[in-house]
Structure formats: C-alpha cells, structure tokens
Amino acid sequence: MTVSYFRIALVLGLLTAIGPFAIDMYLPALPSIGSDLNAGTASVQLSLLVFFLSMGLGQIVVGPISDMTGRKLPLYGGLALFIAGSIGSALAPTVEWLIAFRILQGFGASPGMVVPRAVVRDLHTGVEAAKLMSMLMLVFSISPILAPLSGSVIIETLGWRAVFWTVGAIGIFGVVLLATSLRETRPPELRTGSSLGSALIGYRYLLGHGKFMGLTLIGGAGISSFFVYLASSPFVLIDHFGLSPMLYSVFFSINAIAFFTMSQLTGVLAERYGLRRVVRVAAMAHASVMVLLLAVMTAGAQSLWVLAGFLFVGYSFLGLVIPSTSVLAMDDHGEIAGTASALMGTLHFATGAVAMAIAGLFFDGTPYPMVAAIAGCAVTALGLTYLTVGRGREEAPAPAE
Template sequence: MTSSFFRSALILGLLTAIGPFAIDMYLPAMPSIGQDLGAENNAVQMSLLAFFIPFAVAQLFYGPISDMWGRKAPLYMGIGLFAVASIGCALASDVETLIAFRFLQGIGGAAGMVIPRAIVRDMHTGVQAARLMSLLMLVFSISPILAPLTGSAVIVLFGWRGVFWAVMIAAFLGLILLSTQLTETRTKEARSESGFGTAMAAYRLLFKDGNFLTLTFIGGLGLSSFLVYLANSPFVLINHYGLTPTQYSFAFSINAVSFFAVSQLTGWLGARYGLVRVMRNAVTGFSLAMVAMVVVMSLGFNQLPVMATFLFIGYGFLGLVLPTTGVLALEDHGEIAGTASALMGTLQFVTAAVAMGIAGAFFDGTALPMAAGIALCAVGALIVTQTTVARRRVVEAEAAAE
C-alpha cells in the first residue's frame, strides 16, 4: 500500500474519532460531573443520550448534503459546530446546560461519522475498501484506548471541564488536517446530479434494499452492545467494583485493544475467505462469547476479571463485524455513498440509543444487567444474520446451480 493510502486512513480515522473522543474522554468524568453539578446518575447519563440522539439523526442530513456539495464543506460545518459546542459544555454551570450543549455537540460530531465512510467508498470498493475501512477503524479504535486515559489525566489536572477544552482542541486539529491534507473526492459531475429530490429517492431505494438494511442492523446491534457497555461501565466499574477513574480507563481500553487488533485482519481474511463468510463467522463468535459471559456471571462468577475476559474475546470478534458490514452495505451504492452512509449511521445509532435506554431502565448498579443488555444485542445480531444473510446465501447458491 502506498503512503497516500495510509495517510488517507489516518486523516479519515481522526475525523471519525472526533465525535467518539468526546464520549470516551467523558466517561471517567461522569461520576464527578454528577457530584459537581448536584445531578443524579440518570441525569448525567441523559447528557450522554443527548449526544447520541442528534449524533444519529443529523447523519441523515450530512449524507445528502455531502453528495450535493462535496465531502469537505459539510465536514467544516459539522466540526466547527462541535468545537463551539465543546466550549459551551466546558462553561456549563448546571446539568441542563450541559445537556443542551451536548445536544449541539452531537449534531456537529455526526459529520465526522458519516462523511469519512462515504469518502472510503469514493476511493475504493471490495477488499481494497475493506482494507482502508479496517485501517480507518484502527485509528478510530485508538480513541477508546487513549481517550479515557487522556480524560482521566485531564480530570486530575484540570477537572472534568478540562475534558471539553481538550476535545475542542482536537476539533480544531481536525479542521487543520481537513483543510491541508484532504482532497475533495466527490466530483463536480457527481454533485451536479445530486439534489434533495434525488436524496429522497435514494432513501426510498435504500429502505427497499433488504441487503442494505440487514447489514446495517447487524452492524447496529454490534455497535449497540458496545454502547450499552459504554453508558453503564463507569458506574459499574467505578462505583460497583471500586476502580479509580484511571484504573477504569485502563480496563475500558483493554477492550478497544482487542477490537482494533482483530479488525486489522479484515482485509486479509476477506481476500482469503470472502467478506460475507468472515462477517457471518464473526457474528457467531461474538454472540457466543457474550452469551457465555451472562451464563457464567449468572452462576455467581461475576468478578471483574471474569467479565473482562469475555468482553475482550467478544469485542475482538466485533472488530471483524463492523468493518465488514459497513463495506458490504455500501458496496452497491457508490453513486449515493453519502446518503447510504448517513442512513446506515442513523439507523445504527438509533438502534444503539434504544438499547441504551432499555438497558438503563434495568440498571441497578451491578454488572449483570449491563452484561445481559450486551448479550441480548449480540444475540439479536446473530438472529438477523442467520435468518437473512444465511438464507440469502442458500437461495443464491441454488439459483447459481440452476
């Protein structure tokens, strides 16, 4: 691979990670934010949900806009809004103000999630796209490793408000890289053929595409399992298991190491066995690991090392599920890659928001409800895979035989 290939992966990964960075750095601060602002745990968790909802819905707008205006202009708007909202979060004097600016942060951060995936599709298809997507995931996955560690260090030095000043700086760095290192990948000819009418037609087409929806929800349920862990783990690991914010950051980072390390095998495995086969086997391994975790914990073996071991294994398989489903879902929609990426992101994060809300309703401060929520998402991904993808492969094979 050329140096430009790796440079593209680095820049796109950093732009994608800006929004999640605002989540992962924030996690170790959640208990202290509640204490400082006099807010209940549910209210602090609401500030996380307030980020996710617009983060999901705003992608529906960024996708078509990036098809019409090109990829760079919407990125400038979104990341700029994210930077301004970060300042508002840093200056918030009560949890309601924090929630409001987190909402604006989510709107801005959505641009960095949806548009880089469309750029990948602009540049490559097939296994080559999978390689670039897995490299993008590598950079993206560094966020859950470095962000909590960085966040805990920032909290020690500057308090929780320092976290938002830090992500504001990261956003400005993203703007600099965008303006100096990234070229426009959406041609003027392609832009001239795009409009709001074509965007609506594209959404109608995508909602009728069973293959696109299936792959989107498989990836969405996998993502949901991770976000259920993300929303509840600060309270489970810090309050229940008694970890310090720094110890929590290390524990949280271990799962990200597993995720990104295994994700780097996507291109090689896809070239050798095919992306669909890799995805199906990864979903199976992912669900088996998470179900085994709940069974073992239900039997009374609910110590932190036990749970951490199963999460490490399960999220390793998830490192194959997300890039393969993303590439396969966009494979047939190059002309509307921005719109398709937007709808995929929105459906996945809405699914995750619902899963987080349900898991939060059953959360009692212990580890088992969180583990059960993670496992249910994994089982859901397996059911969708076995009832749609596996059946479709049988039908295609029978048609080919005839």
C-alpha cells in the same frame, strides 16, 4: 499500497475519531459530573444519550449534503458546531445546560462519522474498501484506547470541564487537518444529479433494499452491545467494583484494543474467505461469548476478572463484524454513497441509543443488567446475520446505475 493510501486512512481515521473523543475522554468523569452538578445518574447518562442521538440524527442530513456539495464542506460546518458545543459544555452551570450543549456537540460530530465512509466508497469497493476501512479503524482506535486514559489524567488534575476544552482544541486541529491533508473525492460533475428530492428517493430505496438494511442492522445490533457498555461501565466499574478513573480507563482501553486489533484482520480474512463468511463466523463467535458471559454471571460468578476476560474476547470478534458489514452494505450504492452512509450511521446510533435507554431502565448498580443487554444485542445481531447473509444465500444483484 501507496503512501497516499496510508495518508488517506490516517486523515479519515483522525477526523472520524474527533466525535468519539468527546465520548471516551468524558466517560471517567460521569460520576464526578453528577456530584459537581448535583445531578442523578439518569441525568448524567442522558448527557451521553443525547450526544449519541444527535450524532446519529445529524448524519441523516449530512449524508445527502455531502452528495450535493462535496465531502469537505459538511466536515467544515460540523467541526465549527462541534467546537461551539465543546466550549458550551465546558462552561455549563447545570446538567440541563450540559445536556443542551452536548446535543449541539453531537450534531457537530455527525459529519465526521458519515463522510469518511462515503470517501472510502468514492475511492474503493470490495476487498480494497475493506482494507482501507480496517486501516481507518486502526487510526480511529486511538480514541477508545488513549482518550479514557488522557481523560482520567485531565479529570484528576484539572477537573472534568477541562475535558471539553481539550476536545474543543482537537476540533480546531481537525479543521487544520481537513484544510491541508484531504482532497475532495466527489468532484462537481458527480454532484449534478444530487438534490433533496434525490436524497428522499435514495432513502426510500435503501429502506426497501433488504441486503442494505439487513447488513446495516447487523452492524447496528453489534455496535449497540458496545454502546450499552459505554453507558453503564463507568458506574459498574467505578462505583460497583471500586476502580479509580485511571484504572477504569485502562480496563476500557484493553477492550478497545481487542476490538481494533481484530478489525485489522478484516481485509486479509475477506480476501481469503469472503466478507460474507467473515460476518457469519464473527457474529456467531461474538454472540456465543456474550451469552456464555451472561450464563456464568447468572450462575454467580460476578467477579471483575470474569467480566474482563469475556468482554475482551467478545469485543474482539465484534471488530470483524462492524467493518465487514459496512463495506458489504455500501458496495452497491456508489452513486448515493453519502446518503447510504448517512442512513447506516443514523440507524447504528439510533439502535445503540434505544439499547442504552432500555439497559438504563433496568440499571441497578450491578453488572448483571449491562451484561444481559450486551448479550441480547449480540444474539439479535446473530439472528439478523443468518437472515441476511446466512449460508447458501445468494448475493443480491447490484441495482442499475
């Protein structure tokens, strides 16, 4: 691998991490935001949910635009919106204003989620794409590992509003990084056939493409198990188990380390066993661990250490599912990589938002509803895996370009 290969992964990973930083730094502050703005748990969780929804829905627009205009222009526009939303969130006088600016911030974060996947597909396919995607995820892992820790320090010393000033500054750094360190990977001659009409045709084609939809929904169900954890864990771990924001951040970071460390094996395992087999085995292991966690907690073992141990192992296997399904889903769609990446991202975030909302309806302050929802998502991902890439199923032929 060349120096350029590592540099591309570094830049794409950092750009992708900017939006999630606005989630992960903010998680330890959820209980204190509720107290400061005199808002209930549901309202505070809504400020997280709308960020997910807007970041997901924004991708459906950004993807085709990146096919039509190139990859860099949508990133510039998104970063501008993200910075504006961050400033508004820092100044929000009520939870309603916070929710409104979080929507804007989420739309601004959406290009950073969709465009890097399209850039990976512009440059590579198959095992090489899996290697680049796993390396990108390694860089991206700085967000869930460092963001909660740094966020808790900022919250304890400067208050929760300083978190949004910090992520706004990170957005400005993203603009500088984009301007100086990323070349355009979709040259003008490849954009000539891209238009709003072709995007609609592309979406219709992808929605009817069984392999693409199956792989996308496997990833969506898998990542939903993590989104449920994102939304519920601050209240479970801080309010129920009594952890400080700093200890909560450590707990959260450990699970993120498991996820992203395992994701680094994707390229090696894919080269040896094939991506389809990696998805099958990882989805089975992820679901088995999460169902066993639910069974153990139902039997009465609801200690923090039981929860921590099972989640660590379960999310490590999820680290193999997400990059593998993303690469497999994108392989056949190089001509509409931005559109395909957009639809994938939107479906991932929409699925996650639905799972978060359902889990929130049953939330009672204890770990059980969160664990039940996590297990349900993992089992759904496993079922979709065997429908899509089950043993003996043949690869769908690539469409004619």
